[in-house]
Amino acid sequence: MDPEQIAKAFVEHYYTIFDTNRPGLASLYQDGSMLTFEGQKLQGGQAIVGKLTSLPFQQCKHNVSTIDCQLSGPAGGMLVFVSGNMQLPGEDHLLKFSQMFHLLSNGQGSFYVHNDIFRLNYA
Amino acid sequence: MDPEQIAKAFVEHYYTIFDTNRPGLASLYQDGSMLTFEGQKLQGGQAIVGKLTSLPFQQCKHNVSTIDCQLSGPAGGMLVFVSGNMQLPGEDHLLKFSQMFHLLSNGQGSFYVHNDIFRLNYA
Numbered sequence: 001m002d003p004e005q006i007a008k009a010f011v012e013h014y015y016t017i018f019d020t021n022r023p024g025l026a027s028l029y030q031d032g033s034m035l036t037f038e039g040q041k042l043q044g045g046q047a048i049v050g051k052l053t054s055l056p057f058q059q060c061k062h063n064v065s066t067i068d069c070q071l072s073g074p075a076g077g078m079l080v081f082v083s084g085n086m087q088l089p090g091e092d093h094l095l096k097f098s099q100m101f102h103l104l105s106n107g108q109g110s111f112y113v114h115n116d117i118f119r120l121n122y123a
Numbered sequence: 124m125d126p127e128q129i130a131k132a133f134v135e136h137y138y139t140i141f142d143t144n145r146p147g148l149a150s151l152y153q154d155g156s157m158l159t160f161e162g163q164k165l166q167g168g169q170a171i172v173g174k175l176t177s178l179p180f181q182q183c184k185h186n187v188s189t190i191d192c193q194l195s196g197p198a199g200g201m202l203v204f205v206s207g208n209m210q211l212p213g214e215d216h217l218l219k220f221s222q223m224f225h226l227l228s229n230g231q232g233s234f235y236v237h238n239d240i241f242r243l244n245y246a
Binding site: 032034036039041066068070071072073074075077079081083096098100102104114115117119121 | 155157159162164189191193194195196197198200202204206219221223225227237238240242244
């Protein structure tokens with residue numbers, strides 16, 4: 001698969017898990033992984049998934065608008081940049097967001113999320 | 124300087140050059156650098172600066188709202204994620220944007236932009 005296809009498949013996979021089985025995101029992070037969520041920094045899969053599963057909403061639906069990707073350089077990683085919106089239960093208003101992921105090889109033919117930065121885009 | 128300070132200094136430097144002397148951005152990119160600008164992919168400092176200097180506005184003013192940064196892994200780079208808005212001449216309406224940079228060492232004690240992804244956040 002070319003990088004664009006990998007990025008698209010990763011993004012679909014990530015938000016499907018987020019929206020249907022958030023604890024399952026643990027499989028995508030490792031101990032060295034970092035998340036910056038609305039400015040809050042977390043490190044390690046356990047802390048990251050702890051944060052994501054304790055967000056103050058149970059259900060949500062991500063709608064992806066754009067996916068951009070680039071190879072990240074000598075370490076053989078891939079950068080994925082997403083824009084879209086989130087729908088929360090009982091809310092008509094959509095929350096626009098931007099998120100970037102840096103994917104690195106897990107040494108087993110697949111990628112894990114080494115870097116994850118999430119920001120809401122306030123209107 | 125710690126990574127947060129480097130990221131802040133880089134962001135101020137980048138947008139000051141962009142807003143006052145756009146051709147000067149050439150010093151921040153190298154041949155292997157990549158820019159994805161609103162989905163259009165460019166590679167190499169010359170192509171990137173050619174794109175940025177041919178945007179259909181002469182003057183602009185970037186206002187930065189948030190800066191997030193993380194170390195990007197084994198290659199010793201740094202990821203910088205910016206949100207903010209742009210003001211174009213004669214336009215009251217501000218254009219919201221998100222942009223990410225992957226900075227790598229230039230081998231001379233400083234960083235260059237290896238990856239650059241820019242998206243407007245349409246309201």
